[in-house]
Amino acid sequence: MSTAAETFAERQAQLRGKFVRRTQEEADTLLALVAKLDTPEGAEAQAGIHHIVHRLAGGAGVFGLDELTQPAIQVEDLIDASAVSDAVAQATTALVKHIRLATARSLAAAGPQP
Amino acid sequence: MALPHVAVQDSKPTEPTRSDPVVPNGIRTKSVCVIDEDAVLGELSTKLSGLGYQVVDGRSTMPPDDCIAVIINADMDPGLDLTQALALKHRIVLFAKNRDFDFRLKAARAGVEAVLWSPLDMVDLGAWLTDFDDADKQAHTILIVDDDELAAESYAMALEQAGMHTHVVTDATKATDAVSRLMPDLVLMDLQMPDANGLEIAQIIRQSRQHLSLPIVFLSAERDPKRQHHARKVGGDDFIAKPVDLEQLASLVSIRAERAQALRQVMERDSLTGLLNHARFKDRLSAEFERSRRTQSPLAVCLLDLDHFKSVNDTYGHQAGDRVLQTLAHSLSGALRRTDVVARYGGEEFAIVLLDTALDDAVLVMDKIRASFGNIVFDAGEKHFSVTLSVGVANVASASSTESLIGLADGALYAAKHAGRNRVQVAD
Numbered sequence: 001m002s003t004a005a006e007t008f009a010e011r012q013a014q015l016r017g018k019f020v021r022r023t024q025e026e027a028d029t030l031l032a033l034v035a036k037l038d039t040p041e042g043a044e045a046q047a048g049i050h051h052i053v054h055r056l057a058g059g060a061g062v063f064g065l066d067e068l069t070q071p072a073i074q075v076e077d078l079i080d081a082s083a084v085s086d087a088v089a090q091a092t093t094a095l096v097k098h099i100r101l102a103t104a105r106s107l108a109a110a111g112p113q114p
Numbered sequence: 115m116a117l118p119h120v121a122v123q124d125s126k127p128t129e130p131t132r133s134d135p136v137v138p139n140g141i142r143t144k145s146v147c148v149i150d151e152d153a154v155l156g157e158l159s160t161k162l163s164g165l166g167y168q169v170v171d172g173r174s175t176m177p178p179d180d181c182i183a184v185i186i187n188a189d190m191d192p193g194l195d196l197t198q199a200l201a202l203k204h205r206i207v208l209f210a211k212n213r214d215f216d217f218r219l220k221a222a223r224a225g226v227e228a229v230l231w232s233p234l235d236m237v238d239l240g241a242w243l244t245d246f247d248d249a250d251k252q253a254h255t256i257l258i259v260d261d262d263e264l265a266a267e268s269y270a271m272a273l274e275q276a277g278m279h280t281h282v283v284t285d286a287t288k289a290t291d292a293v294s295r296l297m298p299d300l301v302l303m304d305l306q307m308p309d310a311n312g313l314e315i316a317q318i319i320r321q322s323r324q325h326l327s328l329p330i331v332f333l334s335a336e337r338d339p340k341r342q343h344h345a346r347k348v349g350g351d352d353f354i355a356k357p358v359d360l361e362q363l364a365s366l367v368s369i370r371a372e373r374a375q376a377l378r379q380v381m382e383r384d385s386l387t388g389l390l391n392h393a394r395f396k397d398r399l400s401a402e403f404e405r406s407r408r409t410q411s412p413l414a415v416c417l418l419d420l421d422h423f424k425s426v427n428d429t430y431g432h433q434a435g436d437r438v439l440q441t442l443a444h445s446l447s448g449a450l451r452r453t454d455v456v457a458r459y460g461g462e463e464f465a466i467v468l469l470d471t472a473l474d475d476a477v478l479v480m481d482k483i484r485a486s487f488g489n490i491v492f493d494a495g496e497k498h499f500s501v502t503l504s505v506g507v508a509n510v511a512s513a514s515s516t517e518s519l520i521g522l523a524d525g526a527l528y529a530a531k532h533a534g535r536n537r538v539q540v541a542d
Contacts, residue, residue, distance in 0.1 A: 008275050012268070019264050054306060058335035059265045061357020069357055073337070 019063040020106045026052050027099040034092050037085040049092055050079045065102050071095040144247060145170050147177035150187040161236050161490060167448055183207050183246050194224040201225030205246045209234055237437050240444035254371035255279045257296060259289045260304040269302060269363060276364035286310045290318050293325060299371040305334030305345060313348050320349045329374045384458040386436060387443035395457035395465050402467050403516045413510040414476035416466040417523040421502045421535040423462040430494035438492060438501050449483050473509040473540060480505045481538045488536060502536035512541060
């Protein structure tokens with residue numbers, strides 16, 4: 001492998017690591033937003049969830065977390081279709097479980113982080 | 115008419131050496147290797163050095179690794195075995211008498227990219243060499259607009275890996291400024307961003323006539339076909355659905371940018387010579403004038419006019435005149451750096467901006483081009499002729515505006531003509 005290719009692979013791995021860690025943090029944010037869905041801040045919480053899942057639906061495939069694409073799309077579609085908050089909450093919680101599994105697997109495969 | 119077939123010898127003292135491809139006076143030497151008989155080699159060398167190329171005799175020396183092309187006379191290699199071997203490493207121009215299909219097929223199988231027929235048309239050969247010169251091809255500049263910095267960075271990395279230059283903007287409201295500043299070949303933009311969506315940004319970009327042809331490729335997880343259609347309608351040229359395969363993304367962006375650059379080439383360039391046109395030259399001169407003022411770097415403007423060009427057209431015909439213009443264009447592009455700005459200013463007049471070049475160096479460069487071009491012998495049927503040129507050179511330090519800078523160069527050109535032509539004159 002040439003030096004340039006090594007650098008490319010290294011940078012790609014670094015970006016993937018950043019994405020995985022960001023997604024882990026977003027899982028916590030999603031749960032906090034789900035808790036607000038039935039409060040006066042519900043609309044804002046829903047917009048927050050939409051922003052995260054939209055970005056995840058687009059980025060997961062690029063960073064090797066393909067299994068998160070469909071669950072993220074599902075939440076996005078529910079919000080776009082103005083589904084009841086229970087359905088959004090249920091799908092988001094399911095997505096969070098997927099995130100926890102997928103990110104743990106990805107970090108384990110990448111080996112210990114510096 | 116007596117023919118000045120002595121150019122190679124005469125111009126030798128000012129030729130840069132092969133080990134020094136970029137000489138201090140700004141002339142860049144590109145080499146081509148020729149495999150031909152002695153008699154033809156001498157004449158071809160003269161013509162090629164007039165186009166700014168240094169000729170290597172391929173019969174005695176292996177072609178240098180960085181040579182632009184190997185020009186082979188098919189008579190020297192009837193079986194095309196040598197041609198085939200050299201084609202593995204170099205781009206080949208074969209010139210031949212044989213126009214048979216079988217011969218051309220054999221040449222194609224040997225890896226030959228260009229076949230020319232005797233008598234060799236220098237304009238054709240010059241055009242091939244320009245095409246082959248990768249140094250003149252600039253990497254595409256791609257502007258990436260995405261609020262997700264990790265996604266943007268990964269696209270940037272994939273595009274750069276594929277040889278493109280990228281700039282990332284994560285704040286959508288700054289995208290239009292970036293377009294004006296960077297003049298990218300293509301914009302790759304996320305559709306959904308918090309401050310302004312991609313469709314709105316595209317509409318703002320398209321408000322400027324200058325950017326009507328700029329390709330905008332949307333990149334989005336948008337799955338609603340109606341919204342995808344709307345995106346195309348407001349001026350998005352393509353729509354790539356996320357998640358995207360990075361290799362495919364790089365390939366698609368590269369193809370689109372290539373086509374856009376070709377289109378821009380047609381719009382901004384003079385069709386006969388391939389040089390920048392008058393309008394685009396003025397834009398570039400303004401930008402470079404400002405830059406020179408800002409950075410205090412020297413800059414010279416040269417106006418160059420062919421001597422007695424009307425009589426060339428009248429005596430030898432317009433086709434011959436066109437060949438002279440094309441050959442001069444090739445000479446200029448060949449002899450100058452790719453960062454210099456070279457344009458057909460109008461008719462038989464050419465304009466050049468030499469960046470970071472002091473007046474004395476500009477005069478040296480232009481005088482070398484003048485001497486070299488005057489030695490080229492043009493053929494028009496049975497007749498042969500040469501054409502000289504006059505140049506006016508002005509220094510940025512003497513001018514208060516681009517208009518006065520051009521005015522000074524024009525005055526110097528007039529003085530060169532008045533003093534007897536075939537010379538380089540510096541503005542007072």
